[in-house]
Amino acid sequence: MADEVTDLLREAYADEIETVMNYMANSIVLDGVRAEEIKESLQADIQEELGHAQQLGERLKQLDEAPPGSMDFEARQESLQPPADTTDVISVIDGVVEAEEGAIATYRSLITAAEEADDPVTEDLAVTLLADEEAHRTEFRGFRKEYAAD
Ligand SMILES: [Fe+2]
Numbered sequence: 001m002a003d004e005v006t007d008l009l010r011e012a013y014a015d016e017i018e019t020v021m022n023y024m025a026n027s028i029v030l031d032g033v034r035a036e037e038i039k040e041s042l043q044a045d046i047q048e049e050l051g052h053a054q055q056l057g058e059r060l061k062q063l064d065e066a067p068p069g070s071m072d073f074e075a076r077q078e079s080l081q082p083p084a085d086t087t088d089v090i091s092v093i094d095g096v097v098e099a100e101e102g103a104i105a106t107y108r109s110l111i112t113a114a115e116e117a118d119d120p121v122t123e124d125l126a127v128t129l130l131a132d133e134e135a136h137r138t139e140f141r142g143f144r145k146e147y148a149a150d
């Protein structure tokens with residue numbers, strides 16, 4: 001079961017790194033007055049997601065493992081690619097909500113695996129990161145409501 005914990009830690013680490021890439025690209029490319037708030041929010045989240053990756057990497061090290069390098073990286077966030085139409089803010093919002101839901105599912109799995117492996121330190125980390133991702137999802141769901149309204 002300890003393998004499942006480190007597998008999930010590696011998976012979560014890679015997802016956080018990919019999230020940083022895509023939030024950064026989208027925070028740069030979006031155009032228009034309506035995009036400003038989304039861009040600011042993404043910029044703030046970049047730092048948070050990077051902090052998540054760092055904590056996951058540190059936990060892997062404490063478990064005598066290592067975070068993956070780029071050659072082991074497999075991209076997965078198709079829906080979060082910068083849109084061809086740079087005013088298409090909604091597609092970015094939807095991509096963010098999907099990415100946050102993916103992260104939420106991974107941290108839930110990590111909580112269960114860590115509990116079964118009697119690893120309360122990893123479990124505690126996963127609970128903390130889960131709370132952050134739920135807050136991100138709420139924020140972007142709110143943006144989506146606002147955009148759907150006009
Ligand atoms: Fe994160």
Ligand SMILES: [Fe+2]
Nearest residue numbers: 100132133136
């Ligand atoms: Fe997040």
